Amino acid sequence: MKILSASETDLETAARALREGKLVAIPTETVYGLGANAFDERAVARVFEAKARPTFDPLIVHIARTEDVRQVAREVPERALALARALWPGPLTMILPKKPEVPDIVTAGLDTVAVRFPSHPVAQHIIELAGIPVAAPSANPFGYISPTTAAHVAAMLGDRIDFIVDGGPCDVGVESTVLDLTGREPVLLRAGGMPLERIEAVVGPVRIPPRQAATVGAASLASPGQTLSHYAPSTPLYLFELGSLPGALAGAAMPHPSLALVYDSQRAAVLESTGRFDEVVALSPGGNLGEAAARLFSLLHSFDARHFEAIYAERVPEEGLGRAINDRLFRASKK
Ligand code: TXA
Ligand code: MG
Numbered sequence: 001m002k003i004l005s006a007s008e009t010d011l012e013t014a015a016r017a018l019r020e021g022k023l024v025a026i027p028t029e030t031v032y033g034l035g036a037n038a039f040d041e042r043a044v045a046r047v048f049e050a051k052a053r054p055t056f057d058p059l060i061v062h063i064a065r066t067e068d069v070r071q072v073a074r075e076v077p078e079r080a081l082a083l084a085r086a087l088w089p090g091p092l093t094m095i096l097p098k099k100p101e102v103p104d105i106v107t108a109g110l111d112t113v114a115v116r117f118p119s120h121p122v123a124q125h126i127i128e129l130a131g132i133p134v135a136a137p138s139a140n141p142f143g144y145i146s147p148t149t150a151a152h153v154a155a156m157l158g159d160r161i162d163f164i165v166d167g168g169p170c171d172v173g174v175e176s177t178v179l180d181l182t183g184r185e186p187v188l189l190r191a192g193g194m195p196l197e198r199i200e201a202v203v204g205p206v207r208i209p210p211r212q213a214a215t216v217g218a219a220s221l222a223s224p225g226q227t228l229s230h231y232a233p234s235t236p237l238y239l240f241e242l243g244s245l246p247g248a249l250a251g252a253a254m255p256h257p258s259l260a261l262v263y264d265s266q267r268a269a270v271l272e273s274t275g276r277f278d279e280v281v282a283l284s285p286g287g288n289l290g291e292a293a294a295r296l297f298s299l300l301h302s303f304d305a306r307h308f309e310a311i312y313a314e315r316v317p318e319e320g321l322g323r324a325i326n327d328r329l330f331r332a333s334k335k
Helices: 008-019 041-049 066-072 077-085 122-130 150-160 195-203 265-272 289-306 320-332
Strands: 002-004 025-026 033-037 059-063 092-097 113-115 163-165 177-178 187-191 237-240 257-264 279-282 308-315
Touching: 002 008, 002 025, 002 289, 008 025, 008 033, 008 163, 033 041, 033 059, 033 122, 041 150, 066 077, 066 092, 066 113, 077 092, 077 195, 113 308, 150 163, 150 289, 177 195, 187 195, 237 320, 257 265, 265 279, 289 320
Parallel strands: 002 163, 025 163, 059 113, 092 177, 237 308, 257 279, 257 308
Antiparallel strands: 025 033, 092 113, 177 187
16 A cells, blocks of 8 residues: 555546556545545445445445536436535535446445535545546445544555545544435435535425434445444443533443543533543534534544543534534444
């Protein structure tokens, strides 16, 4: 594996590698993706292999111009066009009817395809230079936390892929919002980097299905990657309501070392003063959901390396990016 910079020559190398069927990890505004030519079945098969990802879990196809959605989608409903005009490029993935040209391995045999136009300039430039749609899941082994730096990718997948393009840390920090636009009403399949409020401002009410306690292998999952353990770090993480620590642990024996992960410095000060945790970390000292999202996975990666016995996490406010953060914390708490 070779690490490439964001220089023009290196991006040309990355684009050529993609065209030749190689695996290239690319930075996006959400998380790093493990890219392959979406029209090259063998390259896409290697993506599943490198991630040890079950092939029933379909990939997102990335484009760098809105009109290229027609290369992979058979039909683009007016609602999808309106969303593309308002919110692309950005952390919104749309599920649309698939064109037969898209290999089945990309979509796990579904007749729909997930499409996203990322806003990261490096991702855009690589896709433009490659001249092909790029299939890319998050660049982590299946079931692990998504990478938000090139170093995370190198540590997790370095020996199984061809190139990593280092575009610095990801700004958004949680994966894209996945929205199904194939039915009568838009359905939220994954809360993510595009706040629901901004989507509803364009298309009106979005249906939010009750959280599915997904079981691995369930072919009928609406969004097959939404297995509960999908974001699990290896340190046990226990999730609590906002403001409920340490009360919710009253009388419990504390393991050492333990860590409390809370929203802002106000909550951190409250928990520090109890002396019950060995360390207390605020997702966003100033209480900003964007900052909290951007730091979440990086913090979880760093906690894993430090071998805490337990992480006690509090939810953040359930609004804007808070929905995606709470969803990832919830998944991290399920093993
Ligand atoms: O921000 C992101 O979305 C990142 C960057 C790299 O773009 N990608 C990412 O990919 O998170 P991945 O593979 O980790 O998650 C894709 C999600 C999965 O939950 C998958 O099941 C769902 O999108 N998905 C893909 N195609 C689908 C389809 N046709 N129907 C329903 N869900 C689909
Ligand atoms: Mg993923």
